Amino acid sequence: MHRVLTAWVCSGGIALAAILGVLALDRIFPPPALAERSVVVTDARGQIFRAFPVEDGRWRLAAHLQEIDPAFIDALIAIEDERFHTHRGIDPRAVLRAAFNAVRAGEIVSGASTLTMQTARLLEPRPQRNLGSKLMESWRALQLEHRYSKEEILETYLTLTPYGGNLEGVTAASWAWFGHPPDRLTPAQIALLIALPQAPEARRPDLRPDNARSGRARILDRLARDGLLAAGIARESADDPVPDRQNFPSLAWHASDTLRLTVEADRPRVVSTLDYALQADAERLAHAAASAAGPDVQVALLIVENDTRAVRAAVGSASRGIAGGWIDLTDRPRSPGSTLKPFIYGMAFDDGLAAPHTRITDAPRRFDSYMPENFDRVFRGDVTVAQALQHSLNVPAVETLDAVGASRFAAGLRFAGASPAIADRAETETGLAIALGGAGLTVRDLATLYAGLANDGEVRPLVWTVGAIGIDEPGMQILSAESAREILAILRGAPQPAGRAPASLTSEAPAIAFKTGTSWGFRDAWAAGIGAGYTVVVWVGHADARPRTGQTGRDAALPILFDVFDLLPRAEARTEDRSPWLLDRDTPQPLQRYRRDPAPEILFPPDDAEVWMEADGRGYVLAGRGETALSWFVDGEPVALNAAGEPIWQPTGPGFYSVRAVDRTGRATLSRVRIVTSQG
Incomplete structure (x- = not known):
């Protein structure tokens, strides 16, 4: 009895020592972490705008089981590892079967690698396939099963699986070979995605289509034998054409490039606020407009949802095939022309300098060495402030800015998040010229300011990712709510572009409050508008700032602006969207005439x-x-x-x-x- 007890204690001690040794080895030599995955930028519904390759230009898109056709998962497990959900990384039955077949045939005829072992091999590739590497794969498989769920292991496998060339993972393969995500797959596509990893280079559809076809056919036959596919469908699927390599999605090229810098290391997906359908429509519209405008003309635009400040479409350039197309022109400072005039008058309203019906003189006037003139070189004489803004008269705007203070106005823009690039000259020269575009602003800057105008004068940063919507970003009241509404009422009454009927009080469509701008020398044409719950900013010009003689914001950019608003969903018009009631109020006698x-x-x-x-x-x-x-x-x-x-x-x-x-x-x-x- 004593001997039995001693033997039992010894064996128990050995077992305990073995367990502790295994745990120590597991802690000292943990399995390798998942390699870097391609950053993917999507919309809120998961539609991919753009994906970015990892090291060596490889496409390795993360796989998520809920985004993969369940029929593919079932077929993969049936063929590669039918007991995947029951074993703990190593399948003893598969090992015995492989050993028996090898003894009977005198050579290795079938493998015993589970999907977990294959995952271990993908995480830690070994140059030689021998007994030592097999044992290490088995050890790593046990470690993976101990640490992760079956779903996590399967997702890792489907992220790293080679599919020929620089393709890794089923998501990258589905986009490259079929042009869509793997959430909906035909039997032929399922069979090809299972056959390719078995011989990635030998069966590449673009280089060896015959091998790809025969490999796919063998998988289809196997699926039919296992009862996962009807025999007739298997035969028909075997006759499907072999696909060729396709390009990855490339919508929102510039915005995606910026957004990928915000990705978290363990979450290589950026869910943007961009709307896939609206982005595609905006890009088509911009390309068509640029093509019609002449050689090397670029178009950049932003569409912002007013309530959330979320950017719903961002076109950095009309085409990367045109000069400057690789530059994000929504983020390059350009002269904004007259697009800042609404904010000058709004500040004057806040200061009690003027009201919409205040009379002001449009006549030649010199401000020290600066003497502005109207775009058409015609002076209108006595006009109201509303008329001066609607017709973009220059002298009244400069005179109003002189009263408001150019330095104060520029500081207000900076505090609001727009950073005007102003030359280091005397304020009376360059400072007052801000009224006519003498300071560089970007499309994003103007969109930020105009979205603030749409929100009762409160300017907040634009929102680019879904996770940032609702975050209480600090805002800045650039105008009072009353002045902002008065400015919008004035802008809604501006002369409509050719071919567009003016908004009437009975119209169901909201009126668009808009302002155009043209920089000195016709280098930049602008249009900014607010309506239907959105703010839109359009820029047209050459990327290298070459002049486009005679092309004004009204001629070149405003038609595009109205076309963009036609893309937007209809919103119920509020009373103030259709009625200039703010302009119908009596002006106090002291504000009936502008004075200095x-x-x-x-x-x-x-x-x-x-x-x-x-x-x-x-x-x-x-x-x-x-x-x-x-x-x-x-x-x-x-x-x-x-x-x-x-x-x-x-x-x-x-x-x-x-x-x-x-x-x-x-x-x-x-x-x-x-x-x-x-x-x-």
Whole structure:
């Protein structure tokens, strides 16, 4: 009994030592990690825009079982490893069968490698196929089974499997040979995808089509014998043409190149905000427009969803076959022409300098050494600010910018996320020229600004990935909501392009608020528009900034802008989309004529102040100073005076208010105030 107990203890100790040794070896020599996978950029539905090769130019697209035809998975397991779901990496029955067949035939006639062992071999290739490498594969297979689920092992196998040339993985193979993902496969395609890894180079369809056909036929016969495929379908499938190599998807070329830099190492897929169908339509439209415009003309455009700031289509160039086509022209600073004028007037509205119906003179005027003139070199005389913006008159815009302050305006653009490239010259020369395009901005910059205009003047960064939608990015109020709405109402009333009927009050389609721009020397043609819940910016020109004489933003870019809006889904028009009601309001007498006198100063309440509401309901005495007596307005309504002649403001409740002080010459200053209760 003692001997038995001793033997049992010894054997147990040996077993324990063996187990500990195995665990130690497993920890010291873990299986290799999955190799780098191709970065793939898709839309929210999984449609691939572009994939990027890994080292040595190989295509290795990650495989996901939920995106692969289940019939292919069933056929693969039936042929390669029928007990895949029950063994632990090594199939003893397959080993015995292979050994028996080898003894009977005097040579190796069948293998015993499981899919897990093949995965181990793909993760850790060995130059020689001998007993030592077989044992190492078996060890690695046990390690893989210990660490990962069957689904993870199968996905790794289907990511690394060779398919001839520089193709690795079933996803890359399906795109290269069939032109679509492996989520829907014919019997012939399934058979070819199983046959190819067995002899990747010998059966390459593009180089050895006869071998590919015969290898596919053998798999079809096997599937028919195993009852996975009807015999008649197997025979018909064997006659299908052998496919040739196809190109990988290449939509959103430039945007995808930028987005791949945001990928996480363990998740080589970027789910972009781009919409596949809209992107394809936008690229076709841009290519057609550029082809019709003449030699070497490029078109770049962005489509942004206003509510989310998500970029739904991005065309960096009309064609990579045209000069400059490899450059992302949505991200290159160009002169924006007159496209910044809406923001100049919006700031003037905020400052109390003007209103839509304020009269301003369009006549020759010199600003130190700078003397702007209108594009057509015709001056209109006395016009309203709305007319000056709708017809893009230059002198009124420069005069308004001079009052707003060129440095302040440029700083506002920078704070909003647009970084104008301004030459280092005197402000009165280059600074005021910002009104007419004297600062470089990109298509992305303008899209950011105009999407802010569509969102009551609040500018936020554009969103390029689905995961970033809803993230509370910091915003900047470049214009007040009131001024932003007034500017949009003005832009909706601008003269429509030729062949386009003006939006009527009974139209079901939302009116488009748009602005065009043309840079000096006809180098850049622009159109930016807001409507139907989207912001669209279009640029047309030569990538090397050569002039296109006579080609203005209105002629070259605006028709494309309207064509892009035709691609967008119809949205129910809001009242303010169709009606210029904001422009129909009475203009206060002091703002009926634009003047350049010193602006008054508001002492209380100061701009951006947060003021507690008085518990006893008493109002506030508004205080300011100016060259003349001041009139006070809160949210456009005049403030009454008390018996002592003091302006007393009684807020109606907590919230945001706009307080204006206007002197007798028409100069005004705006203060934005938030009234809060004592509890905050």
